Amino acid sequence: MPQPPAARPDGARAAAPGAGPASPPPADPAIETRGLTKAYRGGQLAVDGLDLVVPRGSVFGFLGPNGSGKTTTIRMLMGLIDATAGSARVLGAPMPAAGRRVLPKVGALIEGPALYGFLSGRDNLRRFDAADPAADPRTREQRVGRALQRVGLAAAAGKKARAYSLGMKQRLGLAAALLQPRELLVLDEPTNGLDPQGMREIRALVRELAADGTTVFLSSHLLDEIEQVCTHAAVMARGRLITQGTVADLSATVLDTRxxxxxxxxxxxxxxxxxxxxxxxxxxxxxxxxxxxxxxxxxxxxxxxxxxxxxxxxxxxxxxxxxxxxTERASLEDVFVQLTGEGFDVAG
The missing domain is CATH 3.30.70.100 (Alpha-Beta Plaits)
Known part of the structure; x- marks a missing residue:
């Protein structure tokens, strides 16, 4: 008489003979939070009970007006500030407890880059790379040159950072995040200060990184930016998560209400x-x-x-x-207005 498949230590069962290979377990989300909360003195809630799921391989738009809690959330995810309550997991590990193990796999640009103004763009990247214990000094120049090329700063690499425009500084910060291959790239308002051509270049770079398998978590208050590059999105308002899902599903929801x-x-x-x-x-x-x-x-x-x-x-x-x-697809502006009843800073 045939025997049932044997149980494995993890509680799953091996595939029965002739049943074909067992399907692989689903990958952990790149980012997952449960009840994540940040309260400041006086009881002001900057982030209120956030349950967020960012699928691996997605370009995830974190959408909301300035002051909605986006940057505070990112700072908690990266272990820069402590949460008041709730939990966060990044690349399958708890944060901030697993920061030493997780952060080398993450590239981040948060609240603009912190640069040494007296150093050139190239020397700034050399300093950032030297601070990475996993970076091989023998290949530093290749990494720095490649990162400068990717963000369009190769021609200005010898210029002092203090002479850079806001957009050039933003590009240099992004180059620092790209010095090493990353499983996750966290970008907080990455096109801040860029002209339209620069915005197009950064968006093209985000698409290229996603095509290579990097999960990109992109915070922005620019609806057009999210709509052009993102596969998934979440809408924040006043510290609370309003909705999340694929960009197509969010738009379809609004069309259903119309x-x-x-x-x-x-x-x-x-x-x-x-x-x-x-x-x-x-x-x-x-x-x-x-x-x-x-x-x-x-x-x-x-x-x-x-x-x-x-x-x-x-x-x-x-x-x-x-x-x-x-029939036209609803825009993310339609989504936001429909869900919150508020307008949105679409121009930035």
Missing amino acids: ASGRLTVTTPDPADAARVLKEHGVTELQLTDDRVTGDLPGAADGQAPPDLADLNAALVHAGVRVRAFG
Whole structure:
């Protein structure tokens, strides 16, 4: 008579003969907190009972206005300040207890870089690298040169750091975080002070790091930044976590609350398009140059949602020249406003 699979010491069971290989256990999250709380004197809660899960391999956007508790959370995760209550695990180990083991696997840029102004950019990186007990001094120059190249500072490497612009200092801080290969990169407002070209370069670098398998935890109050590079996001407000999930799921949640979604039509005949759409139940119509947007009727209105193909056909039948037609995905600004009822500093 066949015997059941034997139990292993960890409580799991070995695969039965012929059943194929056992599936590997799920990887620990890169970051996980339970009830993480930070209270300052007077009882002011900077972070209030945070339960956060950052999947490995994700580009995770930590989103919220200035003062929402993002930087305080990061400082607790990195062991820079003690939590008042709750727990945090980074790369599967408790923090700050396992800091000596965990932090060499983490690159971080928090609240802007602390630089030696009298040293050049290159010499600053040499100092940072020399402070790393795991760094081989024989390959220091290669690491420093590679990091400067990655952040676009190779040409300014000999310039004194005190003469750097805010954006250049931010780049140098990021280079310091990239001196060694990292499992986790924690970036607090990484594009602060950068011009639009610099922002694009840093975002491209984040995508490149993620493609190489690095988990990137990106704190920002710039919605556009999160939306362009992140796979997952969490929304903070007044020290509390409002929601978290994939960026696509967060946006889909808002579309669900808008019944069937927000319709967008691009046409050189916006007035005629708006008239036809109104006749077919589209509400909250807005005309901006050659774009017409409106809310589709749905279950919330007690109506069946219209077939988009029928709407498009009605526009064409009425002589409206349609250049583009479809429902738009909710933006992270929509998500934030829907969840909190507040506006957001989208410009930074």
